[in-house]
Amino acid sequence: MQSSAASVAGAASRPVAAHGHEVDPSDLPWVEGHKTLGQVTREIADYPMGRAGMPGAWWWIGLAISATALGIGGVCILYLMFVGIGTLGLSKTIGWGFCITNFVFWVGIGHAGTLISAILYLLRQRWRTSVNRSAEAMTLIAVMCAGLFPLMHMGRPWFFFFLAPYPNTRGSLWMNFRSPLVWDMLAISTYFTVSLVFWYLGLIPDWATMRDRAHGLRKRIYGLLSFGWTGSARHWKHYELxxxxxxxxxxxxxxxxxxxxxxDFATSLVPGWHATIFPPYFVAGAIFSGFAMVLTLMLVARKTMHFEEYITLRHIDMMTKVMLFTSMAVGLAYLSEFYIAWYSGDRYEQQHFLNRFLGPYGWWAFIMYGCNMGIPQVLWFKAVRRNLLVVFLISLTSNLGMWFERWVIFVSSLQADFLPSSWQFYHPTLIDYGVMLGSFGLFFTMFLLFARFVPMIAIAEIKHEVAHGDPNAHHGEA
Amino acid sequence: MSGPELELLSGGQKRLLYGLLGLGALALGVGLATHSGGVYSGILLGFLFMLELGLGGALFLCINATANARWHTVFRRVPEGVAATLPWAALLVLLFVWAVPHIYPWAAPGFYTDPSRLVGGVLIPELKAKEGWLQPGWFSLRAVLFVAWWAGLMSLILRLQRGQGLGGANHAGAIRKLSILFCVTFAYTFSVASFDWLMSLEPRFYSTIFGVYCFAGVMQLGFAVVLLLTLFLDAKGAFKDQIREQHRHDLGKWLFAFSCFWAYIWFFQFMLIWYADLPDESRYYVRRGGLRADVMALVVLLRFCVPFFGLASQKVKKNPRILAAVALIVVAGHWLDLALMALPSQAGGMRNLYALLIPVGTGAAFVLLFFRAFAKKPALPEPDAAYAYSRRYLT
Known part of the structure; x- marks a missing residue:
């Protein structure tokens, strides 16, 4: 068997060599600039160590703006707590408004991090290494932002623990396991826990790198964070597993x-909410918006932190392709909804979709469909995918479109339901806007703190992409 | 390919396959001669089973080409051979189209004017939209166009694929572009086709996820059938021991992943319909989960439980015997799933021998056509630049 395999190998390799095939682009190292391993460590670790002109002026400006937004949000939340949820623009027709929209928006943003860290890892997509650390951090922060909203909406958030299933002194007052809101709580807390452990696990070798470069108290802190990592073969074996x-x-x-x-929506009977395609449709939308946010953040970070050789145009090309794919998937779900609304002959469903376009909130729908299904189509062109300004703008419109998608689905469905006498508008109050601003403030503040104190790129992992780390890189015959 | 022609199928295997093909043809003939009601749903299932086997291979090729994947090049002739059966399956569409008036309730004359469907002399709104859409002529035209598009585009891709690397030709760019075109158009056309061919069997039933559900089934089937045929041919020595543990492991992982994906879509369609309990939707599951809970449980067992628990371990995913057994079970599960979607609304319900024998016949035809296509080309696409990578890649 060995000899026959070898003879085939020899025969196969000759035409490849004879035609002088250039190296397949996907075999090129993902990090540019022929870096040495020490250089990689220095260039990434120096930022959190405060040695590379970090934090620069842009960081302080960013922090000032986002902390102000966070402060405004904090004041609004306090006001909301003291006065009650009547300060939001809710009514008996539209019982869910800004809070649920922001909740779903932020949960969705988180999905890119998990896709990059888990699925792309299993698929051996090596380009993920340049962005996985920050995408995972973004996931954690986004889930925190999301978690705020159901809490606030409870009215009495100090009783949030009623959602946990534990033997209690409240008699038969247990949570309703058939409520999708309880599934939400369980799904999201699991998600947060696993994402946190995953993110932290990846950080352990990097904390050790930082420990070895630091002195004094810093060294101790990094030492504690790294759990005594020595980089021995045994450590690596367990780590990889x-x-x-x-x-x-x-x-x-x-x-x-x-x-x-x-x-939360599809189990109900509200027209525009009850559609069996909702689960995969929401997942595709979440990945779409998550990648849009990763691009928004990474395009700024690579410029300001000089990571152009780590997050290259090829990385951006890959991420925009994921966006294009998920945009198409979301588009297919949109069209399936229209098709079935027409096909089923369900008058309420048909009325809902007519109202979505032609009703008082029609322009929302045009933002939603235009930004999510229309604009991303320009990503078919390579020139567009490699034009950073255009990609940045598309990442912003996609985020806008995905916020409006949730807004359209949740609010325009409630706004005009079965009973015309209860049709009503939603008028967001200043508190609504303030709380939303606060969530963006929290998101960017946390992300800036992350960029300041944690290595933005996984140092140990990215070294595989520098030169000789890849087992598939050489095409010479064994 | 140098060396003696490989005897891919033994005499006994060939006889068995021709026997099964004959059995299917006999069942079809007897059914048509005796005007048995069950034969028409047998035609639907036979057509869909063979078509979806071919589509599974086509998707396997196109998705890998879209993603610039090279890991599968060593055994790429297998999905190519699978996809090469598409034109033959496409011919079956003519038989299917002929049978449409006997299969679909809305195709019966007078369906839209039946007094039980009129209120105040006007067709009920639930059927209003379908009056123009679900008409035998227009429905059949759509079916023919869809199948012709898939088979035609795939033939073009296969023709380019055949010449790939020969005499320095490099069609990788064109193959990739056509594959992307196939994937994108397939998503839309196959959704409509699923709504047409299976969902409209119960004209008042609707579910937006139905197209995704059928797609998930075809993907799982595609990985199972490529895996099965690759392992069979490898055992015959067709690949000169170039199929390594790594290839088996990766194929096993894909089958595992798409079994989970199928279960995910299955669960949410079921759960959301059960939870909302709208009459037009839940009637679908009352007919299946309520009346044939045994078959429904068996479908989940074959399509999800067996591959999930069977392939969870890494060791098993490298073991050709177990992999082949699981893949075979998944293929059987796909047939049962199709039967459970199609038969409960038909005359005779699930007790329909034609729905077993005719798909067995078309399945045998598929296997014979596959081997015919496979034997035409060298088993290993050695001139292709991606071949060297596929032969030795590591993960």
Whole structure:
């Protein structure tokens, strides 16, 4: 068997060599600039160590703006707590408004991190290494932002623990396991926990790198954070195994979380909410918006932190392709909804979609469909995918479109339901806007703190992409 | 390919396949001669089973080409051979189209004017939209166009694929573009086709996820059938031991992943319909989960439980015997799933021998056509630049 395999190998390799095939682009190292391993460590670790002109002026400006937004949001939340949820623009017709929209928006943003860290890892997509750390951090922060909204909306958030199933002194007052809101709580807390463990696990070797470069108190702190990592072969063996298992565990979470969130709506009978396609539709939308946010953040970070050789145009090309794919998937779901609304002959469903376009909130729908299904089509062109300004703008319109998607689905469905006498508008109040601003403030503040104190790129992993780390890189015959 | 022609199928295997093909043809003939009601749903299932087997291979090729994947090049002739059966399956569409008036309730004359469907002399709104859409002529035209598009585009891709690397020709760019075109158009056309061919069997039933559900089934079937045929041919020595543990492991992983994806879509369609309990939707599951819970449970067992628990371990995913057994079970599960979607609304319900024998016949035809296509080309696409990578890649 050996000899026959070798003879075939010899025969096969000759034409390849004879035609002088250039190296397949996907075999090129993902990090540019022929860096040495020490250079990689320095260039990434120096930022959190405060050695590379970090934090620069842009960081302070960004922090000032986002912390102000966070402060405004904090004041609004306090006001909301003291006065009650009547300060929001809710009514008996539209019982869910800004809060649920922001909740789903932020949960969706988180999905890119899990997709990059888990699914792309299992698919051996090596380009993920340049962005996985920050995408995972973004996931954690986004889930925190999302978690704020159901809490605020409870009216009495100090009783949030009633949602946990534990033997209690409240008699038969248990949570209703058939409520999708309870599934939400369970799905999202699982998601947060697994994402946090996954993110932290990846950080352990990097904390050790930082420890070895620091002195004094810093050294101790990094030492504690690294759990005494020595980089021995045994450590690496266990690390790789746990990382793979966690990737496997996190993979179903990419699908489950937003599927459960979509269940909040799809289990109901409200026209525009009840559609069986909601779970995969929401997941595709979440990945679309998540990649849009990753691009928004990474395009700024690579410029300001000089990571152009780590997050290259090829990386951006890959991410925009994922966006194009998920935009098409969302588009297919949109069209399936229209088709079935027409096909089923359900008058309420048909009325809802007519109202969505031609009703008082019609322009929302045009933002939603235009930004999510229309504009991303320009990403078919390579020239567009490699034009950073255009990609940045598309990442912004996609985020806008995805916010409006949730807004359209949730609010325009409630606004005009079965009973025309109860049709009503939603008028967001200043508190609505303030709380939303606060969530953006929290998101960017946390992300800036992350960029300041944690290595933005996984140092240990990215070294595989520098030169000789890849087992498939050489095409010479064995 | 140098060396003696490989005897891919033994005499006994060939006889068995021709026997099964004959059995299917006999069942069809007897059914048509005796005007048996069950034969028409047998035609539907036979057509869909063979078509979806071919589509599974086509999707396997196109998705890999779209993603610039090279890992599968060593056994790429297998999905190519699977996809090469598409034109033959496409011919079956003519038989299907002929049978449409006997299969679909809305195709019966007088369906839209039946007094039980009129209120105040006007057709009920639930059927209003379908009056123009679900008409035998227009329905059949759509079916023919869809199948012709898939088979035609795939033939073009296969023709380019055949010449790939020969005499320095490099069609990778064109193959990739056509594959992307196939994937994008397939998503839309196949959704409509699923709504047409299976969902409209119960004209008042609707589910937006139905197209995705059928797609998930075809994907799982595609990986199972490519895996099965690759392992069979490898055992015969067709690939000169170039199929490594790595290839088996990756194929096993894909089958595992798409079994989970199928279950995910299955669960949410069921759960959301059960939860909302709208009459037009839940009637679908009352007919299946309520009346044939045994068959429904069996479908989930074959399509999800067996591959999920069977392939969870890494060791098993490298073991050709177990992989082949699981893949075979998944293929059987796909047939049962199709039967459970199609038969409960038909005359005779699930007790329909034609719905077993005719798909067995078309399935045998598929296997014979596959081997015919496979034997025409060298088993290993050695001139292709991606071949060297596929032969030795590691993960």
């Amino acid at each position: 746990v990382y793979l298992i966690l990737a496997g565990i996190a993979t179903p979470l990419v699908l489950s979380v937003h599927s459960v969130v979509s269940g």
